[in-house]
Amino acid sequence: MEVSRARDYVYSDSELDQSESKVIEELKAGAMEPLSDPDAWLDEELSQNILLTTADWLINWGRRSSLWPVICFPACCAFEFISVMGPRFDMSRFGMEILRASPRQADVLITAGTLTWKMAPNVRRIYNQMAEPKWVIAMGACGISGGIFRSSYNVVPGYNRIIPVDVYVPGCPPRPEALLHGIQMLQEKIAKRTNIIKE
Numbered sequence: 001m002e003v004s005r006a007r008d009y010v011y012s013d014s015e016l017d018q019s020e021s022k023v024i025e026e027l028k029a030g031a032m033e034p035l036s037d038p039d040a041w042l043d044e045e046l047s048q049n050i051l052l053t054t055a056d057w058l059i060n061w062g063r064r065s066s067l068w069p070v071i072c073f074p075a076c077c078a079f080e081f082i083s084v085m086g087p088r089f090d091m092s093r094f095g096m097e098i099l100r101a102s103p104r105q106a107d108v109l110i111t112a113g114t115l116t117w118k119m120a121p122n123v124r125r126i127y128n129q130m131a132e133p134k135w136v137i138a139m140g141a142c143g144i145s146g147g148i149f150r151s152s153y154n155v156v157p158g159y160n161r162i163i164p165v166d167v168y169v170p171g172c173p174p175r176p177e178a179l180l181h182g183i184q185m186l187q188e189k190i191a192k193r194t195n196i197i198k199e
């Protein structure tokens with residue numbers, strides 16, 4: 001005797017087509033717009049709460065923004081330096097407000113004047129006593145090359161004969177704007193320093 005089976009799970013071809021079409025139409029109806037990125041909230045969260053940088057950038061930013069010059073005014077360029085410290089040119093805008101009497105608390109030496117050989121050992125001693133890292137700005141023709149006194153027997157023909165110089169600011173004397181430009185050049189140089197040595 002033949003046993004008949006229930007056939008409720010078997011579809012005809014047309015039923016199968018209709019069933020699939022229904023599923024597809026439902027999917028299409030819900031797919032009119034692209035789905036949003038589920039991690040989109042993360043961009044806003046990161047931009048508000050996380051600052052990405054390098055240790056070098058951070059160290060250099062701190063150093064170039066808080067340069068402390070040591071007092072070293074051997075001659076007449078000093079008057080232009082002094083005016084840079086005044087309210088009109090306002091050197092403190094560049095983080096250099098504090099002139100240090102002690103070289104151990106300073107990291108930049110601005111050579112504001114002619115250097116004689118008699119003074120040279122003292123200036124080199126000041127430089128040697130400054131904290132590392134340290135920088136030198138040669139201010140004025142005398143600081144760069146001895147200037148108009150270059151051929152004199154008692155004048156050092158440039159500070160770079162006794163200490164390393166990072167930035168040269170020409171003029172006799174240089175205008176305050178020129179010294180400020182030299183300070184900014186030094187800050188740009190500091191910004192490129194590598195402090196973290198990779199092995």
Ligand code: SF4
Binds near residue numbers: 114172173
């Ligand atoms: S460069 Fe000119 S202003 Fe400066 S110390 Fe020499 S002579 Fe004086």
